[in-house]
Every structure is written in C-alpha cells, then in structure tokens.
Amino acid sequence: MLVVQLIISLLFSHPVSSILNDESKVYGMQLNLYQPRTTDSYVRYYFKNGDNSTDAQVEVMTESTICYRFWILQHRNILPFLSYAYSDSMDNAFLFFQSLQTLDFYYNDEKEYSGLVIDDTLEVWHHHCAVFTHPTYKIYIDGKFGTEGRLGAKSAAIPLNGSLYLGHDQDAYDGGRDPQQTLTGYISQVNFWDYPLNEEAIASLSDCTSNHRGNILSSDTTPMETALTDVSIVHISHFCKSSDKNVIIPSQMHPDDANRFCMLSDAKMFVPRNSEENALLSKESEPFSALCEGNSYRLMFLGATDAAEEGVWASFSDGQTLPFTNWFPGEPNGDRKDNCVVLRRSDPYWADTLCSMELCFSCVRTHLDYLQLRGLCQTVEHETRFLLDGYINSKPYFRGYYDLVIFHNGDKEWMLMNIHTNTTFASLSFLKNSEYPIGRHTWEIQSPICDYVSGNQVLLGFSKCATGEYMCTDGSCVNRSVRCNLRDDCPDRSDEEDCSIVSFSDRYHNYRPPPGEAFGVQLKISPVVDLIRFSKIDDINLAFHMEIEVALVWIDRNLKFKNIKSEEGKNKLSEEEVEGIWKPEIEFLNVNDGQLQLLKSGIYVRQVGEADPPFFTDVLMDTIYQPESSRLVQREQYYASFNCYFFLLYYPFDTQTCQIIIKMASADMNVILLENASVVYNGLSELPKYEVQDIEIEVKPRAGYGIMEVTFALQRRYSLLVLTVFLPTFLLLGIGYGTLFIKLKDFDTRTMMTLTTLLVLYTMFDQVSNDLPDTAYIKMVDLWFFFCTFVIFSIILLHIGVERLPAGLEDEEELWTKRDRVSPASTAFVSGKMNRDGSRLKWSGIRVLSFFRTFVYPTIILLFGISFWVVILTAGKI
Structure with a gap:
C-alpha cells in the first residue's frame, strides 16, 4: 500500500544491521490497514530462565523502571503496548495499555487505574515510563510527571522467567492473545531496569538527548523474536521530529x-x-x-x-x-x-x-489536523476523527482513527466503509467527479448502521470543526454564538438557515398547560406588570388611561430551545412557533367601557442557565437548552382605560387609590399558580395633576381563578389649585369684607362691590365644579365656596340692613375717637353710652358696621378656617 510505503520511507533510514549507541530499532506491526487484525504479527522475548528453570535460578525484580515509545497508526478500544506473563495465573505481571483516552496498567495481576488522560492523536511518537518502588508507583508521560499512587499488589517480586510481547495482550502465559487487542503502528525503545530511574534520565530519554538502555532488557540490543513485523533502525533524533x-x-x-x-x-x-x-x-x-x-x-x-x-x-x-x-x-x-x-x-x-x-x-x-464525521452513533469522540491520507482510485481518501474509511469509488460517489469487515455503510453521490464530501450532505444508507436501515437518507456532517463550533453547510467553521444572530457569518450563509428556536417533542399538546415541577403540582407562572405611562387621568369620567405591559414567565417542561442568546429580545418566537405552543391568556376586569387595545405581543425565551454540553455526534451542531435552563416570557402591551372610583371629599387635597385587575383566564388555580408577582413603573412619578405613589401588586383568588390586583395611589398636586382657587377666593372674600370700611353714604359703591364679588365667586365655583365629577356628597372645596358665598351674602344683607337704620351723625365716631384716643371698638354699639351733652346716643349704621367688621366676621372666618384646615390635616391628606 502506497501510504505505508511512504510512511516507511519517511521514517526509517536504513535496514537492520549493527546498531549504534544513538540509534534504535523500530518495530512496525500490522501496518496494512486493509488486512484483518491478526495475532500472527508480533515481537516476542522469552527471558533466559525459561520454563525449565527452578525457583532458585529465577532472577526476581522487586524495583523496576519500564519505558517504551510508540507510534499509533490506527486506534482500537484497547491498545496494548507491552505484556509480560510468567504463568497462566500471572498473565498480567506487566501490562500497559491505552483504553480510549486513558493509560492503565497491571502490576502482578492487579489492575491500576491511573486516570491519566493522554494524547490520542495518531501518527506521533509518544514516550511512557513507569517507576515501581513497591508499594508506590510513578508514571511519566513524554518526559513529564503524570501521576503517582499506591499499588494494589501485595507482592513486589516479578520473576524474570516469562514471556514478553510487544503490541499484544496475553491472557495466559505465551498465549490467549486477541486480534482486536493488538497494536497497529510502531513501537521502539522498550527498556527494563531493575532500579528506579530518576526524572532527569527519563526526561533525556523522552526529548531524544540520550539513549539510555535497560540493564534487564532493551529492544535495541536484546534479540527479539519477530513475525510479520517490519524492523528498521533510525537515529534517536527521529522520534522528536514532526511528521507532516x-x-x-x-x-x-x-x-x-x-x-x-x-x-x-x-x-x-x-x-x-x-x-x-x-x-x-x-x-x-x-x-x-x-x-x-x-x-x-x-x-x-x-x-x-x-x-x-x-x-x-x-x-x-x-x-x-x-x-x-x-x-x-x-x-x-x-x-x-x-x-x-x-x-x-x-x-x-x-x-x-x-x-x-x-x-x-x-x-x-500535521498529526494534530483531522476532520470529524458527525451524525452517527459513535460512543467516544475520537471515533469520529478522520485523517486526510493517501489515495484510492486516484483520489485522496479519509482514514478514520478506527476502522472506518471514506473513499471515492471512481464514479462520482463517495463511500463510507468498514475496512476490516469490508462493509459499505453509506454512499454519497455528486454531479461532478471533482467534488468532495466535506461539509453537510445527505448520505444514503447501504448497510444497517446505528438505528438506520438500508435505503434511509441520513444527514451527515464532515468537517474540521471542533465540537464547540458550528459547522456551515460547506464545512467551514464559525463560533456557535453567531448561529442565528441575524447576520451572515458563514460563507454560504447557512448559519442563518433553520433558525427556529423551539424544539418540539413528539407528544406535545398546545391546548393544555405543561406540567409543573412534579406530578400533580400546578404550573407556576410569575407575572410582571409594567406600568409604562399614564396618558390621561380623567376626573370627570372616573377613569385613567395608560399603556401597560403584562409579562408572564413560565417553564414549559415539554420544550427544548436552540441557539438562544443572552439578550432576551433576540429570542422572539416566530408566528408559527407561537401558534404551536401553549400560552397563558389574561383578562382585564375593570376596563372602562371596553376601551382596550392590544398594541403588540410576543413570546420570548429567556436564558437562565447553561446550555447542554455540545455532543460530538450532533450533525446540526445547534446549541441546545433544556427547559430548566430557559424560561418562556409572554409580553403583551396594551393601551386601555380603567375605572377608578375617585373619592373627592378632600379635593383638592385628595389622594385617590386606583387598581388594575387582571385575571388569569387560561385555567383555574388547580392548574396554574401565580407566584412572585411584581410590578414595575419607570415613568414619571410627578404627572401634571397627580403624583404616583405606593405601587403594589397582590395575587388573590376569585371564583377559583388567580387575580392580580395592581394598586397605586394618585396624590393630587394642589399647589396650583391653591393659587388658582383658594388664593383668588380669599382675595374676593377680602374685597367683600373691605366694603364694610366704605363710607356709609356710598351705598351704591358698597352694594355694587359686594354683588360683583358674589358674582365672580359664583362663576369660579361653577367652573371648579364643572371640572369635577358629580357626587352626592359635599366636597371640601364646596364647603369653602359655600362659606365664602355665605360671608359675601351676609355682607350684602348687612349693607341693606344698615341702610334701613335711623340717620345719625356720620362723623361722631371719628370725632369721639380723636378726642378720647380710643379705638372704634370702644365706641361700638353699646346700650347706655352717653353723648357729649349727656343724652343717650341713637342707633347708627356706622356703629353696626364697626361691630361686624371688628368682631363678628373675623371670628367667623377664623373659626371656619381653623376647622377647615384641621379636617384636612387630620385626614392626612397634606
């Protein structure tokens, strides 16, 4: 095979002959990847005592150091590096092997779990050393300390009368080997010492600066028996070179x-x-x-x-x-x-x-560069790895870490095949002969694999993307966080395709609420009421108009979510998704005359926890969130007019308490439980006429349904009303009172001023009353106007009555006051006072006016004012 010949030509410089101190033998076993695994390829050594020796002749090793170097061409679930057995009962006196990604070993038939996760990449030299000083051990990986622990074996003695195999696992003395537990690759520099090697010596072995050979065994100098094994000699520096x-x-x-x-x-x-x-x-x-x-x-x-x-x-x-x-x-x-x-x-x-x-x-x-095949049912991550390798049918092929290979059949098809069983699992057809299977493609199953049967169409992904990345359709890689972020990050724009958020289960029903935390427990919904703004407070119609948003938060344990962002606003469900899920419904119970308008609505997903760890076989490579890591949030924004029964007794020093009553109409409280309700108001606290205070929310049951009552106080801002109502009326009252000081002979002036004052006062009263709702009870402002009207009216009556009194000396009081230096009050109307000539004075208008303006009206105004403000203050309104 061309790839094996190429590797050998790159790795090894000359055939086996005499070996120098800075050279090592390399044993290559089962290098033909297309041949079935076999136990016929081995490197073996029998220690000199052999089976016929007596116990007295057997050399025993109590302390030891064992080192070896290896280069893996193909993985298996168990990769043995070396195995030493000196009897059938002690078949694992020494056994070092790689199980998936961990290094484990046996010592005197006791298995030790080192827990060391080691580099599992192919086609790179690694160096391992184990130092045993019973009852402890130390493991060194590539010259660096890896771990240490205590041995489980009771005895430290290892008799040197057994069989040693490189690249095999013995289940009995010189036997019990399994073809599926063999090494495919190269092993070299296997050395045994009967003493602990120090860290400096181990490091120099690993970094190729020395070739310290074992005093008990060295695979370089000890004559090893080989079968179906390639043996070559290389300079020790070769082990520390990169092999691209x-x-x-x-x-x-x-x-x-x-x-x-x-x-x-x-x-x-x-x-x-x-x-x-x-x-x-x-x-x-x-x-x-x-x-x-x-x-x-x-x-x-x-x-x-x-x-x-x-x-x-x-x-x-x-x-x-x-x-x-x-x-x-x-x-x-x-x-x-x-x-x-x-x-x-x-x-x-x-x-x-x-x-x-x-x-x-x-x-x-390099040896670190590989692609991964996703969409099948591999049990460990590195089973998905493939290397761009040699050639089949004049095309490069992709060799799996294990027994799978992807190759071109020479006729526009790529095949996924198990090279050991010669089984073709899937095929991929292209229109052009020059296309390659990199990226996300639909393969046709040819032989049963995983849960697929022949004829199934299966989506598989083949790319260099790491498990934590997102693979675009063309095979390029982007960060998972950019998936479905409304921006094209993939060259083929595939990261913005299929951006649905909700992952429905097969048995999802949108007509009933999802289950609670446990069987028989209600679904918990957390409401948040946001009072956005008050647009109008209508005193006349006893209502207020406002924009309000009601957010309902719940967990739907029947749903999973994909690719959601930390910003809730970016996770809005589409109309189709909204139609497909269950969502709560609400009603407003105190809407004024049906004035309710839905401005906008939407359902979002809130991220509250971490996403599931990426799974290495996931072909779509979406970021999945479980129900516990997310919340559904329904946001509905309304513009509405709500009734509020204003109590205006203390107007304009009143504080009104208003409510918004919201009913959870989807289901009763046996199914839905409202909890952790909250209310938010970020608008202006000081409105043109009112100040918003004491906003609260309370959840109450009503007829079996959950009711939310949002309560707030509207305290009237009375400063302007004091200036526009009380101050003018007080001035008008002063004008009416001032007519008592006009000369008695100016009757027309006195009557005109008081009548005009009364008319203006009534006009103000009518205007203020029109700005308030009709009530069956008297308001404080009404009492104020009634009092002012009464005072002005009584002054008018007083002027008429004074005009009907007998005539008198108009200037008598003035003259009397100047001469005797007494106040007008001392010359008030008192029966029995004497005139200058000794006769009694007659009743006169000036005396009556003097008495009323000095005693009667100040007393009335003072008493009413005190009573009025005492009522206001004791009511706690200002």
Whole structure:
C-alpha cells in the first residue's frame, strides 16, 4: 500500500544491521490497514530462565523502571503496548495499555487505574515510563510527571522467567492473545531496569538527548523474536521530529479555491521547505500527470505567491517568506503579472504563472489536523476523527482513527466503509467527479448502521470543526454564538438557515398547560406588570388611561430551545412557533367601557442557565437548552382605560387609590399558580395633576381563578389649585369684607362691590365644579365656596340692613375717637353710652358696621378656617 510505503520511507533510514549507541530499532506491526487484525504479527522475548528453570535460578525484580515509545497508526478500544506473563495465573505481571483516552496498567495481576488522560492523536511518537518502588508507583508521560499512587499488589517480586510481547495482550502465559487487542503502528525503545530511574534520565530519554538502555532488557540490543513485523533502525533524533503528511489533490482549482479546500480539510497548501521535500513531491506527482496536466509545462500549484513587494515569494497560507526556492533557469519571468508558483510537469523545478489558472495542488497536515464525521452513533469522540491520507482510485481518501474509511469509488460517489469487515455503510453521490464530501450532505444508507436501515437518507456532517463550533453547510467553521444572530457569518450563509428556536417533542399538546415541577403540582407562572405611562387621568369620567405591559414567565417542561442568546429580545418566537405552543391568556376586569387595545405581543425565551454540553455526534451542531435552563416570557402591551372610583371629599387635597385587575383566564388555580408577582413603573412619578405613589401588586383568588390586583395611589398636586382657587377666593372674600370700611353714604359703591364679588365667586365655583365629577356628597372645596358665598351674602344683607337704620351723625365716631384716643371698638354699639351733652346716643349704621367688621366676621372666618384646615390635616391628606 502506497501510504505505508511512504510512511516507511519517511521514517526509517536504513535496514537492520549493527546498531549504534544513538540509534534504535523500530518495530512496525500490522501496518496494512486493509488486512484483518491478526495475532500472527508480533515481537516476542522469552527471558533466559525459561520454563525449565527452578525457583532458585529465577532472577526476581522487586524495583523496576519500564519505558517504551510508540507510534499509533490506527486506534482500537484497547491498545496494548507491552505484556509480560510468567504463568497462566500471572498473565498480567506487566501490562500497559491505552483504553480510549486513558493509560492503565497491571502490576502482578492487579489492575491500576491511573486516570491519566493522554494524547490520542495518531501518527506521533509518544514516550511512557513507569517507576515501581513497591508499594508506590510513578508514571511519566513524554518526559513529564503524570501521576503517582499506591499499588494494589501485595507482592513486589516479578520473576524474570516469562514471556514478553510487544503490541499484544496475553491472557495466559505465551498465549490467549486477541486480534482486536493488538497494536497497529510502531513501537521502539522498550527498556527494563531493575532500579528506579530518576526524572532527569527519563526526561533525556523522552526529548531524544540520550539513549539510555535497560540493564534487564532493551529492544535495541536484546534479540527479539519477530513475525510479520517490519524492523528498521533510525537515529534517536527521529522520534522528536514532526511528521507532516503531504497529500496531492488531483482536482483543478483556482489558487483561492485550492487554499480554501486545504483549510476545510484542516490542512494548508503545500510548498516544499527543502530540496528533499521538493524531490519527494515531484516523485509523488508523477502518477497524477494525466489528471493534473496543465497548459505547457504547468503541473500543479504550490502554496506560494508573490508578496506585496516584487520578487518576495511567500507562503499562500500564512504569508511567511519562503525558506527555499527551486526556480527553473530563467524563472520567475512574469513580473507582477504572474504571481503564483507552479511545479513543472517534467522536472522538479518551479515556475511562476497566472493566478487565474486552474491547476491541481497539494495539502499538508500535521498529526494534530483531522476532520470529524458527525451524525452517527459513535460512543467516544475520537471515533469520529478522520485523517486526510493517501489515495484510492486516484483520489485522496479519509482514514478514520478506527476502522472506518471514506473513499471515492471512481464514479462520482463517495463511500463510507468498514475496512476490516469490508462493509459499505453509506454512499454519497455528486454531479461532478471533482467534488468532495466535506461539509453537510445527505448520505444514503447501504448497510444497517446505528438505528438506520438500508435505503434511509441520513444527514451527515464532515468537517474540521471542533465540537464547540458550528459547522456551515460547506464545512467551514464559525463560533456557535453567531448561529442565528441575524447576520451572515458563514460563507454560504447557512448559519442563518433553520433558525427556529423551539424544539418540539413528539407528544406535545398546545391546548393544555405543561406540567409543573412534579406530578400533580400546578404550573407556576410569575407575572410582571409594567406600568409604562399614564396618558390621561380623567376626573370627570372616573377613569385613567395608560399603556401597560403584562409579562408572564413560565417553564414549559415539554420544550427544548436552540441557539438562544443572552439578550432576551433576540429570542422572539416566530408566528408559527407561537401558534404551536401553549400560552397563558389574561383578562382585564375593570376596563372602562371596553376601551382596550392590544398594541403588540410576543413570546420570548429567556436564558437562565447553561446550555447542554455540545455532543460530538450532533450533525446540526445547534446549541441546545433544556427547559430548566430557559424560561418562556409572554409580553403583551396594551393601551386601555380603567375605572377608578375617585373619592373627592378632600379635593383638592385628595389622594385617590386606583387598581388594575387582571385575571388569569387560561385555567383555574388547580392548574396554574401565580407566584412572585411584581410590578414595575419607570415613568414619571410627578404627572401634571397627580403624583404616583405606593405601587403594589397582590395575587388573590376569585371564583377559583388567580387575580392580580395592581394598586397605586394618585396624590393630587394642589399647589396650583391653591393659587388658582383658594388664593383668588380669599382675595374676593377680602374685597367683600373691605366694603364694610366704605363710607356709609356710598351705598351704591358698597352694594355694587359686594354683588360683583358674589358674582365672580359664583362663576369660579361653577367652573371648579364643572371640572369635577358629580357626587352626592359635599366636597371640601364646596364647603369653602359655600362659606365664602355665605360671608359675601351676609355682607350684602348687612349693607341693606344698615341702610334701613335711623340717620345719625356720620362723623361722631371719628370725632369721639380723636378726642378720647380710643379705638372704634370702644365706641361700638353699646346700650347706655352717653353723648357729649349727656343724652343717650341713637342707633347708627356706622356703629353696626364697626361691630361686624371688628368682631363678628373675623371670628367667623377664623373659626371656619381653623376647622377647615384641621379636617384636612387630620385626614392626612397634606
């Protein structure tokens, strides 16, 4: 097989002969991947005592160090590195093996679980060392300390009279081997010491700076028995070199498309770094001359192009300047016109050419570069891994870490096959022979696999994308967070396709509420009422108009969600999804005259927990959230008028308590439970006429249904009303009172002023009353106006009564006051006062007015004012 020959030619420099101190033997077992696994290929050694020795002659090892180096070509569930048995009962005296991704071992037939997760990539040399000083052990991986622990075996003694197998697991002394528990690959530098090796020595072995051989056994110098095994000798530095794999792609493409293909294959366009690589590429390209032959001398693109500076050639993939060139004499000759490098057809030289041409090319990968096949039922992640490898039917094929292979059948079809059982599981057809299976495609099942039967159409994904990434349809990779973010991030825009959020179960019903936390427990819904803004408070119609949003939050345990974002607003369900799920319904019980308008509604998904860990077989690679990690949020925004029964006794020093009553109408409280209700108001607290205060929400049962009562207080802002109502009326009252000081003879002036004041007062009273609803009870402002009207009216009556009194000396009071320096009050109407000539004074109008303006009206106004404000203050309204 070409791939095996190529690997051997790269790895090994000369056949087995005498070995130098800085050289090691390499044993290659079962290198033909297309042959069934067998126990006939082995490397074996019998220790010198053998089966016929007596116990006295047997050498015993109590302390030891065991090291080995290996290179895996193909994985199995169990990969044994070496096995030592000295009897059928002690078949696992020493056994080191890799189980999936962990290293485990046996010591004196006791299994030890090291728990070490080791590198499971193929085609790379690894070095392991185990140091045993009973009852403890230490494990070193690639020269570094890995773990340590206590041995379970009671005895430390290991008799050296048994059989040692490399790359096999013995289930009995020199027997019981299983073809499925063998090594496919290379093993070297197997060494046994009967003493503990220190860390410095182990590190020098691992990093290829020394070749310290075991004093008990060394696979380099100890004569090992081999069968169906390739044995070669290499310099120890070989183990620490990278081994890149170069694969020719016999499909003609533009350089940009070629570079993209290599990138999608987890590789780079190949450009030789030295003369050896260049010669090898030229030799490998010979079988593809007919497929890749370009115009004239051109054969294939190399991964290099002319840089921004003329004459500076750099790698197409990373822009690094080329360390090596191999130009044909006279090349490059295209100046700025020919900017791409090609390998010539008939010789190993280079030339420059137009980048607009289509030619074959080559991709190079490391051991860390692989693709993954998703959509089947592999049990462990690295079972999905495939390597871009050699050629089948003149096409590169993809070799699985285990026993699967994807190859071209030569007729526009790619096959997924088990190379050990020779079973074709699936096929993929293309219209063009040059297309490759990278990306997401629909395969046809040919033989039963997983839960699929022959004839099924199955969507499989094949790409380099890591499990935590999203694979575009064309095989390119983007971060999962950009999936369905309303922006094209994939080159083929597939990240914005099929962006439904809800993942329905097969038995979902949208006509009934989802179950609660446990059987028989109600579904819990958390309401949040957002009072957005008050648009109008209508005192006359006893109502208020406002915009309100009701958000209901619940868990639907029958649903999963895909690709939701941390921002809730980006997770809006489509109309089809909204129709498909169950959603709660509400009613407003105190809407005024049916004035209710639904402005907008939507159902969103709120992320409250972490997504499920990505699963390595998921072909769609969506980010899935379980019901416990998400919440459904229904948001409905309304504009409505609500009734509010205003109690205006203390107007304008009143505070009104209003409510919004919301009923959960979907189901009664035996099915739905309202909890953790909250109310939010972020609008202005000081409205033009009112101040919003004390907003609360309470959940109550009513006729078996859950009721939410949102209560808030509207305290009237009375400062303007004091200026526009009380201050003017107080001034009018003062004007009426002031007419008592007008001369008695000016009756017309006194009556006109009081009548005008009374008229103005009534007009104000009527205007204020029109701005208030009709009530059967008297309001405080009414009492104020009634009082002011009564005072003005009584003054009018007083003026009429004074006019009907007998005539008197109008200036008598003034003269008396000046002479005796007494106040008008002392000369008030008192029976029995004497005139200057000794006679009694008659009743007079000036005396009556003086008495009323001095005693009666101030007393009345003072008493009413005190009573009025005491009522207001004791009511707690201001």
